[in-house]
Amino acid sequence: MLRVHFGREDLARTRVMDTWGPLGETFLSLTTLQQPAGPAVFDGWRQRVRQMHRTVAHPAAALFQGGFVDLFTVTGPAASWEEGLEALRAAGSDLMAQEFAGARELREHYTGRSDRWAGLAWGDPAHDRADRRALVDFLGGYYRVAVAPYWSGIRTRLQQEQAGRARVYAEQGVEAVLAGLPPGFRWRSPILEIGRGRRADDLHLGGRGLVLVPSVFYQSRPTVFFSPDGQEPAVLFVPVLRTAGEVAGVLTTxxxxxxxxxxxxxxxxxxxxxxxxxxxxxxxxxxxxxxxxxxxxxxxxxxxxxxxxxxxxxxxxxxxxxxxxxxxxxxxxxxxxxx
Structure with a gap:
């Protein structure tokens, strides 16, 4: 379980976005695709993607297994696919290397494994330009099959979610938004509890605030993501699809x-x-x-x-x-x- 502690400044700086953009959802979808025991409601989408796109076998796909890498904080939100890819191409080497090092630590923390990580066994996209291009090319081919055909429906669903929460924010305040999050989130002022379990990790926002980002594909363990410089508001993805009917309504076209x-x-x-x-x-x-x-x-x-x-x-x-x-x-x- 994750316990997120809010101060007065954090509540004042908490807001709701509509989406991190197509590249962000692509990153998250790769984690959901590769979850060995992931939510069964995504099985139809998984089957279509695996049948249609051979590059899911590309070794770079392993980079997203487990959801330990959060390249979306490296690129930032991007409204279009091209804008997101340009941010990935331009990301500083030190920034990406810092993210990969943090991902290794996070992986070891949750799995207890310190062995070589297959996600980076294929290359070094932080420092090697050819590997960076290979990562971009892989993501482009994967996106065209796994996310792009559904993006219009995904974007509409996420905008609806943001609009609904924005109305609650305007009429009742930020605490009502936090109290209205889906099952798995529990607002007990001034703490937001996420997930369950005997072990509780406490996280203090420290005045940075929180950005709630609805997501179609985020299905990983409860995690709050921070920007590499630690100055921007923390990011919390909120799953919006919970039933087979909801998934079918968005991920079929x-x-x-x-x-x-x-x-x-x-x-x-x-x-x-x-x-x-x-x-x-x-x-x-x-x-x-x-x-x-x-x-x-x-x-x-x-x-x-x-x-x-x-x-x-x-x-x-x-x-x-x-x-x-x-x-x-x-x-x-x-x-x-x-x-």
């Missing part, structure tokens, strides 16, 4: 069936292009990477989709950025646009 139908209408590559742009608006070069085609081919597919009114294209300098139109979104999601 009509796009899976709609995409198959679209392949017959548009052709496989063009349907995949529309799907890729729908997941995350992108440039032609990034679209080419996602489709594994040449830049000329990606540009040609984008031109056809634009002429059909399914995407819109805006030029920024030498690059063009593609995003879905309402017609494209409706076609991709299998929804009717009729009034």
């Amino acid at each position: 009509t796009q899976e069936g709609s995409l198959k139908a679209l392949e017959g209408l548009l052709g496989r590559t063009r349907a995949r292009a529309l799907d890729a742009i729908g997941q995350v608006p992108c440039t032609s070069s990034r679209l080419a990477e996602r489709l594994d085609v040449s830049l000329a081919s990606a540009s040609e597919h984008a031109t056809v989709l634009r002429r059909a009114g399914l995407i819109t294209t805006i030029r920024h300098g030498s690059a063009v950025h593609h995003s879905l139109t309402p017609l494209g979104a409706g076609l991709l999601n299998g929804t009717s646009l009729a009034p």
